[in-house]
Amino acid sequence: MISSYTPEGKPFSTKKTCIAGMLGASAVLLSGFSFPVGLTRCFPFQHTVNALAGALLGPWWAAGIAFVAALLRNLLGTGTLFAFPGSIPGALITGFAFRLFKSSAAALGEPLGTTLVGAPLAALVLGPAMGRSVGLLSLSGAFLLSSLPGSLIAMALLAGLEKTPLLASLRKDLS
Secondary structure: OOEOOOOOOOEEEEHHHHHHHHHHHHHHHHHHHHEOOOOOOEEEHHHHHHHHHHHHHHHHHHHHHHHHHHOOOHOOOOOOOOOOHHHHHHHHHHHHHHHHHHHHHHHHHHHHHHHHHHHHHHHHHHHHHOOOOOOHHHHHHHHHHHHHHHHHHHHHHHHHOOOOHHHHHHHHHHO
């Protein structure tokens, strides 16, 4: 039987599902804006979406959106396997940072999670599984180059929205 409750024990929300779908679709559509760095491709808008999802929906929804976007980008041929460890940890950390600090500056948790958690996962687990030797420092640099601009864009968007009643209204509707 399908549960109508989230992992946190809250009732399932159709609004959250719709916003998650729109954010995931945005990440996939904006994946055309990328640039190569080493063995990876940098997708700053994926990280923008991760930070927005963390702010609006929370860490678990943000991680789910990051996973779905990475999967779709790989299936469409616009992403690499590094998209999984390169986006999910940052989305989680950003979501938790927004829960703690409730500030647009929490978007900077995205590059922390991506660089300090995602890059080691990619270098130490994914790289060898793919039969590639991947340097941790070079991968950390590539992940930082991708996630920092994206999180700064999200931080600017959220800072602008914080000055209007829209963000507070959205957060209230989605909580």
